[in-house]
Amino acid sequence: MDVALLHGLLLLLILPVLLYRYCATFHYFCKVTFFNLWVLAMATLLSPFAAIRGRCVENMKLLCAAIRPLKHLYGIKIEVLGAEHLNLKEPYVIVCNHQASLDLMGMVEVIPKRCVPIAKKELLYMGTVGWACWLSGIIFIDRQRTGDAIDVISQTAETIRRENLRVWIFPEGTRNQSRSMLPFKRGAFHLAVQAQVPIFPIVISPYWDFFSSKEKKFTPGTFTIRVLPRIETRGLSPKDVPELTETVRKTMVDVFSEMSSNPCRDWPAELPLLPSTGATKGTDGVWHDEDTTGTSD
Ligand SMILES: CCCCCCCC/C=C\CCCCCCCC(=O)SCCNC(=O)CCNC(=O)[C@H](O)C(C)(C)COP(=O)(O)OP(=O)(O)OC[C@H]1O[C@@H](n2cnc3c(N)ncnc32)[C@H](O)[C@@H]1OP(=O)(O)O
Ligand SMILES: CCCCCCCCCCCCCC(=O)OC[C@@H](O)COP(=O)(O)O
Numbered sequence: 393m394d395v396a397l398l399h400g401l402l403l404l405l406i407l408p409v410l411l412y413r414y415c416a417t418f419h420y421f422c423k424v425t426f427f428n429l430w431v432l433a434m435a436t437l438l439s440p441f442a443a444i445r446g447r448c449v450e451n452m453k454l455l456c457a458a459i460r461p462l463k464h465l466y467g468i469k470i471e472v473l474g475a476e477h478l479n480l481k482e483p484y485v486i487v488c489n490h491q492a493s494l495d496l497m498g499m500v501e502v503i504p505k506r507c508v509p510i511a512k513k514e515l516l517y518m519g520t521v522g523w524a525c526w527l528s529g530i531i532f533i534d535r536q537r538t539g540d541a542i543d544v545i546s547q548t549a550e551t552i553r554r555e556n557l558r559v560w561i562f563p564e565g566t567r568n569q570s571r572s573m574l575p576f577k578r579g580a581f582h583l584a585v586q587a588q589v590p591i592f593p594i595v596i597s598p599y600w601d602f603f604s605s606k607e608k609k610f611t612p613g614t615f616t617i618r619v620l621p622r623i624e625t626r627g628l629s630p631k632d633v634p635e636l637t638e639t640v641r642k643t644m645v646d647v648f649s650e651m652s653s654n655p656c657r658d659w660p661a662e663l664p665l666l667p668s669t670g671a672t673k674g675t676d677g678v679w680h681d682e683d684t685t686g687t688s689d
Contacts, residue, residue: 420608427462427493434458435524442527449506449557451528456500463497467612468602470501474619478504478592483552483559484622485584487576488594489644490562491569494603498596498617499560507558510548510579533579535565545579549586559583563641569604573648576641581625581633590622591636593644597651618647 411418438458442451463470478486486507488495499509513532516522526532531548533541552559561583563576584591595618602613623640 417608420610423610435520439520439524447527449529455528459496459500469614471616472502477619477621483556484590486560486592487563487580489573490564490567491599492567502617509560545583549583552587573645576637578633578637581637584625585628590624592622593620595644595647
């Protein structure tokens with residue numbers, strides 16, 4: 393009886409290990425659960441410290457430091473190209489493609505100082521995670537209430553100039569693991585035009601070879617983040633927003649396709665990041681991709 397019990401216990405211990413080793417779906421769920429638990433645990437541990445400072449963008453540093461170790465735990469290598477473009481003292485808007493929650497790992501590698509993401513309101517209700525996000529100054533929008541979301545974005549246009557902030561937006565508006573990018577929402581571009589600040593597109597290469605929520609795949613791997621040169625919005629008005637949105641999207645989709653078809657990741661750091669894809673062409677000729685190196689804050 394005792395031996396049978398011991399065998400049962402041993403099996404109970406070994407089974408998860410075997411499943412983790414040999415069942416890809418179980419492996420995937422373990423890794424995703426660990427990711428969420430990590431975020432939850434960090435938010436719970438660090439929010440009280442962030443609360444001492446109150447709601448402020450400086451708490452983003454804490455949030456980023458909490459997420460950074462995850463890439464080591466998952467064996468994920470991240471290459472960043474063109475980060476020097478972000479060395480600009482003025483406020484700006486970053487637009488980035490959004491494949492999965494894993495984007496958080498890439499975001500914390502490149503996010504500049506005094507930069508806050510725009511996030512869906514639902515995050516606010518995720519217990520201490522919501523609290524941590526609120527304390528870090530993350531801007532929340534209700535995607536179901538376009539009018540309210542537009543109001544928040546309009547207020548943000550004033551805030552970023554007044555408080556010298558940068559804003560990180562996923563213009564696809566939702567996670568997307570298809571072979572291309574979803575149509576872009578226009579909020580980010582209205583924001584940049586309203587505030588008359590530049591836009592920096594950031595493209596994260598596809599996760600296909602190591603992560604897929606559809607195929608339940610999650611292995612170690614490598615991805616690349618490319619920061620593209622700035623796109624000016626000075627002189628543009630709301631009527632230019634649709635064309636601006638399409639031009640930026642096309643530029644990003646082209647870079648994404650190039651990254652998908654060239655997985656050897658041997659691009660030189662000084663590659664002309666925006667070839668003649670149109671991002672330098674403005675509706676009134678004012679866009680350009682001038683080098684901002686050396687203006688670091
Ligand atoms: C303390 C340490 C603790 C450590 C613990 C760690 C915890 C870490 C955890 C977490 C970290 C944080 C992670 C953050 C990441 C979150 C990611 C997300 O949540 S992604 C979802 C939200 N993002 C968006 O949805 C994009 C922004 N959305 C938009 O821009 C949309 O445009 C929106 C919502 C404003 C409207 O959406 P529409 O679906 O109605 O789409 P449209 O076609 O773009 O707009 C409709 C009309 O409104 C106009 N419009 C849009 N924005 C406007 C504006 N600002 N002004 C004037 N008109 C505007 C447009 O031009 C359009 O009109 P016409 O068709 O052109 O006539
Ligand atoms: C009380 C339960 C707490 C559970 C804690 C789990 C926290 C994990 C939070 C990771 C946040 C990553 C941000 C993210 O990637 O959000 C998704 C949205 O961009 C788009 O949403 P959707 O694709 O439209 O659902």
